[in-house]
Amino acid sequence: MRFCHSLICLLALASFATAADKPAPDPAFKAVVDKVNATGASLMPVAADGKAYRFTALNVAKDFNDAGLAALAPAAEKITSVDLARTKVTDAGLAALAPMKNLTELHLENTGITDAGLDHLKGLAALEYLNLYNTKVTDAGAQKLAGLTKLKALYLWQTGVTKAGVAQLKAKLPGAQINTGWTAEDDAKPVAVAATPVVAEAKPAAKAAPAAAKPAGKLDAAVAAKAVVYKDVIAPILEAKCVSCHGAEKKKGKLQLHDFASIMKGGSEGDVNVVPGKPDESLLIGRIKLPEDDDDHMPPSDEPQVTKEELALLRWWIAGGASDTVTVAAAKPTPEVEPALAVLLGKEAPAAKPAAVAKAPAAKPKAAAPVAAKGKLDPAIAAKAVIYKDVIAPIMEAKCVSCHGAEKKKGKLQLHDFASIMKGGSEGDVNVVVGKPEESLLLERINLPVDDDDHMPPSDEPQVTKEELALLKWWIANGASETATVASVKATPDVESALALVLGKGLPKAGAKVAKVDDSKPAPLTDAEKKQVAEITAKIQALNASLMPLAQDTEQLRLSVINATDKFGDAELALLEPIAKHVIWVDLARSKVTDAGAETLAKMTALERLHLENTKMSDAGLAKIATLQKLEYLNLYGTKTTDAGIAALAGAKGLKKLFVWQTGVTKAGATALEGKLPGLKVNVGLSEAEIAKLTAPPPAAPPAPAPAPAPAKKEEPKKDAAKPEAKKVESKAEAKKADAPPAAKPEAAKKADAPAAEKAKAKPAPAAPKAD
CATH class of the missing domain: 3.80.10.10 (Ribonuclease Inhibitor)
Incomplete structure (x- = not known):
């Protein structure tokens, strides 16, 4: 069983606020914060306005006890989040939480808390999240939480709370999600097999031939004049790599990156997300540049990563002022970013979009180059390929079968063959609802936030890609047939591109499976x-x-x-x-x-x-x-x-x-x-060389050549001869100005072997160790 502490996962990008917006610090309160942080615990603001604070004892959990909570008393009304997981806090110590009237999130997992301790939580009327995983709480204690009417999430894995106790509490808190984990009883439940309707074969829609690719590195001047840097370059990058976790609906760490205003506002930490003109002081860039296995690296290591070209484009945009209106031409692309812009924008400026970035895969930068080159599906292969056998089954084999296969069947769910997929597991919801992907538990679990306990695959396993998810949705929406061929089901452009990648090397040989070292089932323990x-x-x-x-x-x-x-x-x-x-x-x-x-x-x-x-x-x-x-x-x-x-x-x-x-x-x-x-x-x-290249200031634009002298005016060449020199001086001035923000970059490159230094630069608080 895996469990991810949501407070750790809330370590996301930061809120935007000017110095004028920040309230004057209270010396007495600052002394309280300093005293707490000096112990190795952490008391820090949730946002830059300093109105709400969160406390965690994660880094000192093995030594933290009731006495440590006493230091929080002067800050009680400002604390909205407390993490005491794995600490030595007892029932008596929870009395220190009673004055925290604005507390919305509380972690008590893996502590010695019992029913008696929950008496101290009765007055926490604002509490929305409570984790009691692996505590000694029973049904009697759980009923003490019935007065917490704002409770939305309650975790009771491996406690003494029974299903009867959950049902009793659920009747009093109908809006709360109460998670008790899996039991042998759950696994024993029979599950109805969903019937599979016959899918009528349809002729494949005609596809337009892909446009010829523009020569690499050459940006069309007309396109550059029309394209807006934020809307047509930056927003698609964020849509492809960030918005799935930081969008209009899902906003991890209270950070949203789906529109310009949200990007500039930032999230729940103190550092500034985007500092116009200063990419090296922008947390957005700092998090991307962290080592991929760092807890705070963004995107998470199991998600598609920001490419070097995309990082260069983000830096260029921020260095140029992070405007939401400036065009590509007006922003003066550097030689470093012009090739990436040429690939991203192609021959034509993108069509106008509404303020919110459209989620059509065609708008995403990853689709621009590969789809044009490889996105054409061979009709002969499409006619022979069976969607389930040649497209869906390999996805399941790669991402699901290791835990849900013929031998290992977590939650009594098996996904190694068609019948098992349609049967589902031990939950009440149907795994695959034919024709309705949005009601299918298979897709619902994939679409959950990666830090959600129920997200599948688990966060530390290879994740389902956006292309694979599109294929799964397409298959279910069109009947989830076991026998339909690819050619018989109409494919949208994004699905066809994904199919071309999956089937590009031809059909797999009969009986071919993903190689495994050993499929033997471990013998039960004696x-x-x-x-x-x-x-x-x-x-x-x-x-x-x-x-x-x-x-x-x-x-x-x-x-x-x-x-x-x-x-x-x-x-x-x-x-x-x-x-x-x-x-x-x-x-x-x-x-x-x-x-x-x-x-x-x-x-x-x-x-x-x-x-x-x-x-x-x-x-x-x-x-x-x-x-x-x-x-x-x-x-x-x-x-x-x-x-x-x-x-x-x-x-x-x-x-x-x-x-x-x-x-x-x-x-x-x-x-x-x-x-x-x-x-x-x-x-x-x-490598140090790669980091130095990525962080080097943009080169100065070369001086414009002198115009050819007019034959009728002999003095013209002399007059014009001074122009290149003037432009050269201007170019040097611009280069000097451009060099100013990234002044610290060479040092960053020099210290590339010290990720902790980069991390300290990206945020004020020390990194939290990984959760179990």
Whole structure:
């Protein structure tokens, strides 16, 4: 089972406010804030106006107790969010929360809170979110929450609250979503099989031939004169990479990026989202430039990333004043961005759009170049390809079947064949509602925010792309048939482009499936093994680490030492050796584990995911880890590994993702390993040279050539001879002016090997460690 703390996920981009808008600081209140923050906890404003604050003890959770809450008393009325997850706070300590009349969000998961503690929450009339996951609360305690009429979300996973208790509370709080997780009873529920209607075959619509591509790097002057930088260049980038989480409907961290006003307003943090003229002081750029495996990097690492060209365009727009009206021509494209503009804008200026950016995929920058070149679907392939077998099933195999397949069926849901997809799982909603994608639970789960507990696939797994989602919606909307061919169902332009990519290399061979290292189902634990797991789990928990089943329907284990990094080393890891074969996920990031610990890891023959970032692991340890045939994900960020070390990983035949940021691994070494392991993606990050190139100030425009002298006026050449010099001086002045905002960039490039420094520049508060 996975659980994502929404407060961590609320670390999003910042609000926009001028210095004149900020209220004068209250010295007494500032002293309270400083006192709290000095302990390692965090009390910081939700927005720049300083009217509301949020408190989290995440970084000091293992030592934080009731006494720590006393310091919040002077700030009680300003606090709207409190995170006490994993702390040692008791029922008595919750009395300190009673004066927080404006509290809307409260995290108490993994604490020792019982029914008695909930008495202190009865007066929190503004509370909207309450998380009691893995506490000792029972039905009696849950009923004490009936007076919290504004409660919208209540989490009761792994508590003593029963379904009867939930039903009783739900009757009193009909507007609240109460989540109790999965139970064996849920899995036992029969699910009706949805009937599949016959789909009438339709002739494919005729498609217009794609326009010829414009020569690379040449921007049409007429197009540049009409195109507006924000509307036609910037908005499509944000629509493609940001708006799914920060839009009109979904606004993570209270940040919206779907229109100009929202971009300039920012979100819930103190730094300014966009500083006109200063891209390096704009949090929007700062978050994009963070290492991809940083918690605060945007977009999230499992979403489509901002390309170098898109980043250059965003910087150019901000450096030029971040206007919503200036045209491309008036903004004077630099040689760095002109090729990207030429590709993005093509031959014609985009058609006028309403203020809100249209969600049609054709408007997105990613569709411009690839679709023109590859977006034509071969009619012969379309006539033979079966939508379910050749398009939908491969998506399911790649993104869903690892957890919902023939052997492993979380939530009693299987997606490995057509009948199972139509049957659904153990919930009441129908997995696929034929003809109605918006009512199909399959798509509903995919469309949830990535940080939502019910989002699928889980946030740390490869996500369904926008193209794959479009194909799934198209299939369901047109009858979700098992036998219909691609040619028989009308495809929209965006779907046809996606189909062309999926089927571009022809139809898969009969019986071909995504390669797997091993499909064997683990044998159930014996009573002796269960006892052994329980004993070792107790020892691990005593170290403040976590050892628990990966999900409720499996006995395979997941280890996380996020709260015990300072004392978890090779000896502690060795405690797992008796049950090594049952461990499939291990997170040792920032721990004291060394190459010696690789001996224990090598015994975890079922291991699929391993985090070793910021540890002392080196090439010697990798030689032992390379024996793990089921290992799919390995993170070595910030370790002392080199090309020679990762070369040994060629023996780990199942490896699909390898992160080697800030290591001794070169691009050549990464490419060599990718050549030995088909399907592997090695992420080496950006080199200092690449960072320097991205952050370099735009070059000065070359001086205009002198006009040819008129033959009738002999003095003209002398007069005109001074013009190039004048323009040269002007050009230097402009270059000097353009150099001013990015003055700190060379330093950023120099410190590319210190992501913490970049992160400190992007936001005032220290980064929170990753959640389990």
